[in-house]
Amino acid sequence: MEKKQKDKRMIDRRTFLKSTGILTAAAATGLPVLSAKRTWAKKEFSGVTIDYWNQINVQNRLVKVAIEQAVRDFEKESGAKVNVSWHGYGDIIGPKYRTNFRAGVRPTLFDSDMEWAGAIRKYLMPFNDLIANDLDKKTRENIQWMEPYLADMNRGWPDKDKIYSMVLWSNICNPMCTRVDHWKKAGINFENNWPIRSYDHFIEICQRFQKAGVSKYPTEVYGANFDAGDCGLPCWAVGKDRAKGTFFNDDCTDINVDSAPWMEAIQQYVDVFRKYKLSSPRSPKSGDENAAEELALGKKSLVEIEYSNRGILVDRAPDLLKNGTIQWGPHFTGPSGAIGNFHIWSFHMVRQEGKDAKVKERCAWEFLKFLLRPKYQIAVAKPLGSLPLRQDTWDALKGTPEHRFEAHIAMLKTKPRVWSSHPFQVDAQYNKFGPRISNILNGKDLKGEIGRYCEEIRSELKDFDIKEYL
Amino acid sequence: MFVAKPMDRVSTAIRENALAYGLLVPLIAFLVLMMWYPFVKGIWISFHHWPFMGQKHNWVGLDNYLWFLKSGNFGTSIVATLVYIAGTFIQLALAVIAAVAVDQKFVKGKTLWHGIYLLPYSMPPVVTGVIWLFLLDPDLGMAQHYLQQFSILQEPVYWMVSTWPARLVVTWCLSWTFWPFMFVIIYAALQAIPRSHYEAAEIYGASWWTTTTRVVLPQIKNSVLIAFIVRLSWNLSKISQVLQMTQGGPGYDTSILPVFMYREAYFSNNFGRAYAIGIFLLILVMIIIAPMVKMVHRAFKES
Numbered sequence: 083m084e085k086k087q088k089d090k091r092m093i094d095r096r097t098f099l100k101s102t103g104i105l106t107a108a109a110a111t112g113l114p115v116l117s118a119k120r121t122w123a124k125k126e127f128s129g130v131t132i133d134y135w136n137q138i139n140v141q142n143r144l145v146k147v148a149i150e151q152a153v154r155d156f157e158k159e160s161g162a163k164v165n166v167s168w169h170g171y172g173d174i175i176g177p178k179y180r181t182n183f184r185a186g187v188r189p190t191l192f193d194s195d196m197e198w199a200g201a202i203r204k205y206l207m208p209f210n211d212l213i214a215n216d217l218d219k220k221t222r223e224n225i226q227w228m229e230p231y232l233a234d235m236n237r238g239w240p241d242k243d244k245i246y247s248m249v250l251w252s253n254i255c256n257p258m259c260t261r262v263d264h265w266k267k268a269g270i271n272f273e274n275n276w277p278i279r280s281y282d283h284f285i286e287i288c289q290r291f292q293k294a295g296v297s298k299y300p301t302e303v304y305g306a307n308f309d310a311g312d313c314g315l316p317c318w319a320v321g322k323d324r325a326k327g328t329f330f331n332d333d334c335t336d337i338n339v340d341s342a343p344w345m346e347a348i349q350q351y352v353d354v355f356r357k358y359k360l361s362s363p364r365s366p367k368s369g370d371e372n373a374a375e376e377l378a379l380g381k382k383s384l385v386e387i388e389y390s391n392r393g394i395l396v397d398r399a400p401d402l403l404k405n406g407t408i409q410w411g412p413h414f415t416g417p418s419g420a421i422g423n424f425h426i427w428s429f430h431m432v433r434q435e436g437k438d439a440k441v442k443e444r445c446a447w448e449f450l451k452f453l454l455r456p457k458y459q460i461a462v463a464k465p466l467g468s469l470p471l472r473q474d475t476w477d478a479l480k481g482t483p484e485h486r487f488e489a490h491i492a493m494l495k496t497k498p499r500v501w502s503s504h505p506f507q508v509d510a511q512y513n514k515f516g517p518r519i520s521n522i523l524n525g526k527d528l529k530g531e532i533g534r535y536c537e538e539i540r541s542e543l544k545d546f547d548i549k550e551y552l
Numbered sequence: 553m554f555v556a557k558p559m560d561r562v563s564t565a566i567r568e569n570a571l572a573y574g575l576l577v578p579l580i581a582f583l584v585l586m587m588w589y590p591f592v593k594g595i596w597i598s599f600h601h602w603p604f605m606g607q608k609h610n611w612v613g614l615d616n617y618l619w620f621l622k623s624g625n626f627g628t629s630i631v632a633t634l635v636y637i638a639g640t641f642i643q644l645a646l647a648v649i650a651a652v653a654v655d656q657k658f659v660k661g662k663t664l665w666h667g668i669y670l671l672p673y674s675m676p677p678v679v680t681g682v683i684w685l686f687l688l689d690p691d692l693g694m695a696q697h698y699l700q701q702f703s704i705l706q707e708p709v710y711w712m713v714s715t716w717p718a719r720l721v722v723t724w725c726l727s728w729t730f731w732p733f734m735f736v737i738i739y740a741a742l743q744a745i746p747r748s749h750y751e752a753a754e755i756y757g758a759s760w761w762t763t764t765t766r767v768v769l770p771q772i773k774n775s776v777l778i779a780f781i782v783r784l785s786w787n788l789s790k791i792s793q794v795l796q797m798t799q800g801g802p803g804y805d806t807s808i809l810p811v812f813m814y815r816e817a818y819f820s821n822n823f824g825r826a827y828a829i830g831i832f833l834l835i836l837v838m839i840i841i842a843p844m845v846k847m848v849h850r851a852f853k854e855s
Binding site: 175176177180181184201202204305306307363364365366367505508509512513514516517518520521523524526530534538541542545546547550551 | 601603604605607608610612619623624690710712713714715798799800801802803804807815817818819820821822
């Protein structure tokens with residue numbers, strides 16, 4: 083039964099293999115115009131302008147620099163003009179993208195977390211044919227590891243074999259990040275205790291930091307709308323149960339958050355603040371950006387922060403990253419053995435209209451292929467701290483004193499879950515979940531708050547028809 | 553006796569006042585298209601499941617209203633809204649005090665004072681929000697620093713974390729940003745009081761307090777009422793600071809009705825529920841404003 087459900091979750095393997103080119107020969111006939119030829123003549127796109135809405139820059143100025151360089155190189159090589167607009171997460175989670183797309187103001191391509199693009203899926207182009215027919219064999223082999231995660235992301239969609247998100251970099255939420263100098267000050271043996279093994283171990287280490295006076299609040303739990311459902315807690319829930327630890331069930335027809343694994347995870351999370359007093363009074367409204375900043379300043383000792391906050395660490399404490407004083411490690415897990423959820427940074431191509439639509443779409447695809455070259459995969463991944471899609475670039479990124487890629491790969495081995503790109507995911511994960519966690523951190527009843535949350539989501543799901551978004 | 557038919561009377565009236573009616577057409581068209589049609593459609597939408605990006609709109613009757621009443625957030629939001637509205641009284645108090653003070657004969661550099669007073673209003677609300685967030689920040693804020701330095705506070709206060717401090721901060725920030733609007737209107741009304749009235753009061757030996765309460769306030773009452781009503785209804789449309797400073801939190805504690813409405817419309821994609829909240833907001837505003845409008849009418853009649 084479980085196997086059957088698991089199989090349902092996955093993209094049909096045959097479909098994916100077809101997409102990734104193993105069945106290329108069978109698919110070689112009748113290709114769309116877009117993917118007809120792939121040896122691109124220099125300056126092929128002279129006079130073509132594409133609009134690129136970028137969000138990946140938002141927490142890290144060095145990533146912005148890397149993207150700007152890649153754009154310049156692409157323009158030089160192709161003759162195209164890439165108009166980059168710098169955006170933030172709130173633009174796609176909030177109304178900006180949806181209202182603009184609906185009003186006809188659309189870019190040629192944009193990058194965002196995969197799960198956030200579900201609400202505007204009807205405007206996007208699938209990548210299946212392009213991946214199958216227009217990527218070289220080596221590239222296809224190196225990106226195939228992403229297959230089960232794409233399938234997991236597509237759960238709940240009737241067209242779950244379609245790939246609308248071209249993954250380029252990815253994060254797993256969330257690694258642990260620590261100050262090694264604090265371990266020494268507190269007299270804790272770093273080598274024996276790192277990475278953190280379990281919840282109890284986490285509490286014990288934080289209490290030792292606190293008792294030693296190294297940090298008043300050694301860690302942080304997050305109650306801010308965005309981070310409560312994104313940065314920490316969902317990782318704890320997946321650690322309890324791979325299937326029930328996600329927000330939605332496998333076909334996204336029900337919410338899981340009032341299940342036993344979730345309730346236990348939330349209770350433990352809240353206990354860090356209310357029972358053990360290891361998190362700051364800011365907790366009901368705090369986010370991981372604050373925690374990253376305080377870690378850099380030495381006010382925190384051990385926090386779970388997103389890789390994207392590496393930008394803050396680079397700004398505030400570059401030397402501590404270089405000399406290994408600040409280090410990353412995999413998050414602890416629970417009975418499920420899985421760690422966290424994949425945040426998959428993807429590119430999305432938007433269907434174009436007008437007489438130059440095809441050439442713009444082709445140019446956008448060429449730009450994505452350009453970013454898939456090992457050079458640019460590494461150039462962006464280095465400051466971003468994320469894992470590039472191309473597996474053959476991973477070795478080049480290992481070996482830094484901060485160990486961020488090693489932590490990432492260790493978490494990847496536990497087969498993390500992926501947040502669904504179901505159009506309701508964003509509302510359930512951020513808009514409705516955050517305030518409830520904030521309330522619980524402020525002392526309100528866990529069962530009551532989560533009960534009301536689930537009741538609200540279920541009432542929304544009752545009227546929800548995903549076909550509206552196709 | 554000849555009695556004109558009603559239709560004849562209407563057509564005669566239109567013919568005789570064709571120009572006047574013609575001039576009214578653009579305004580009426582504007583009101584109908586830009587205000588009344590969206591308003592009526594909003595009411596219609598509130599009875600539907602109406603997803604922003606979707607095409608199907610199912611009739612759900614009163615479900616959207618009942619959802620909000622039963623969600624556990626209705627009471628929280630109403631309290632937050634009433635506290636937020638109370639900011640209008642703070643704005644009024646600041647504006648009256650400042651206008652009366654600047655209007656005193658002995659005050660020098662009136663233009664400079666006007667400039668200083670108008671400063672918060674001249675800045676975008678988001679900027680004033682950032683300033684106050686920074687001032688009150690428990691770790692970096694200047695206000696916290698001095699409060700602790702002078703031993704008024706032993707520990708920093710995390711204003712945005714608890715219910716009432718967060719409500720008070722957003723209400724204060726709203727008041728501080730928008731009180732100059734009332735100041736301008738009240739100060740203009742003060743300027744319109746003839747000097748002879750002050751001189752007469754002085755001749756009769758009236759004190760400053762008597763002059764203010766018996767001469768000044770009665771003459772600026774109408775302006776104060778109008779400024780208050782306008783400001784009150786505008787305050788309820790000012791959600792940028794709340795969204796920026798607290799995002800409606802902690803929990804839903806600073807989620808005033810318009811913030812809820814915005815979140816439902818643009819984060820939850822549920823226009824049906826958003827408009828239902830809008831109707832609750834409309835009812836609340838009408839309950840508060842109706843007696844004031846009546847007072848204005850009465851005051852105009854008396855004057």
